[in-house]
Amino acid sequence: MATATSSAMFAPTSPDGAALPVATHRITSIDLLRGIVMIIMALDHARDYLHTTGMTQDPTNMQTTTVWLFLTRFITHFCAPVFVFLAGTSGWLQARRKSKSELSVFLVTRGLWLIFAEVVLVGFIITFDPGYHLLFLQTIWAIGISMVFLGIAVHLPFWAVLAMGTAIVLGHNALDFYEQGKQQFPAWYHFVHRPGPLTVGDGRAIFVAYPFLSWTGLMFLGYCFGRLYTHCTEQARKKWLLLLGIGLLVLFVALRASNLYGDRQHWTEQKNTLFTALSFINVVKYPPSLLYMCITIGPALLFLAAAGEHRGRFGRIISVYGSVPFFYYMLHFFLLHLVTMVFYFAHGHSFAEGMQGYKNAFNFVQPGEGLRLTWVYVIWISVVVALYWPCRWFSNYKKTHRQWWLSYL
16 A cells, blocks of 8 residues: 555665655555546446446457447556556555565565465456356456565665666567567466466466566556655655656657557557547557556656645545555455346346356356446446445554554455
């Protein structure tokens, strides 16, 4: 959790040993940004489960999508990169109450816990398959494995972590040239850079949706980004946020216009100007390309610059979701899958049919029997509203209790 809370019980120092100013409040803009992306994230998963084409059609396919469907998917592109980036920032801010060794142990153990949670907990909630026939390695896995690497990297000087993160984010798309035209990759390579399925025998498989390389680079940069909140005045930080945010968007436009580097999927002229514009911003998430990260992290930094540390009642409500991200993540998936089950049974399907699983993965899901996009939005908003009270309860619980395991949730 990204927090700037300090205590007289420890000496506030940054991961590079420099003295830090003592803060007495949460960094509200980070909680607010995280809360917004958590809320938007639920829209994407509601579309996956409940929309008529959620399991059968790519919403960014220029030949079959609509403007509304495309934008519904595109807006959710901000979620994973911002979440991973801010997870790195949280790592930096954790140094306010941990020594470097303690921080390293915490990041490694929390990362391993998140990998376990992805496989055992999230895997079941997403599929409702007690046999675990198909495991998806997605966001939580990517954060977990990246956190393990960050836990090792915190022993290095600040400049080394920054250099590694920058090199990965800027350079990983060079692997696109190696991958071009290839149909088969070694199993290990799917974990590193190329999404794909891995058969593990006995009718079971793993689908690596989030290869870790580019996500790890982004987390390293998020970790270094935390320095702005410990070594800069608010005025200086705002200046840096504006410069970095605008710079990333300029880099996006320049590279994207050239179609030379930064995204393996080129933009092309479409049937009209609007669809050509959609093609221009239609960047690759699996794995996140350089341009994908530019177009998502850039606006996020501009938002942080505009938000500052001031918020009203609405901002406080949104921040509740951002203060308990893992708790919210688990609950929203579970609730959405329960809602999907209700519609599945309403279409006359039996429990036995539901347990057979769509493509041996998603139990109680029948593609093509979903809802119109308008109703997907209604259910999305209803789920988010319903989760406010349990999230507020758990957020308050974490503020008033100090059990060690709370820092892992």
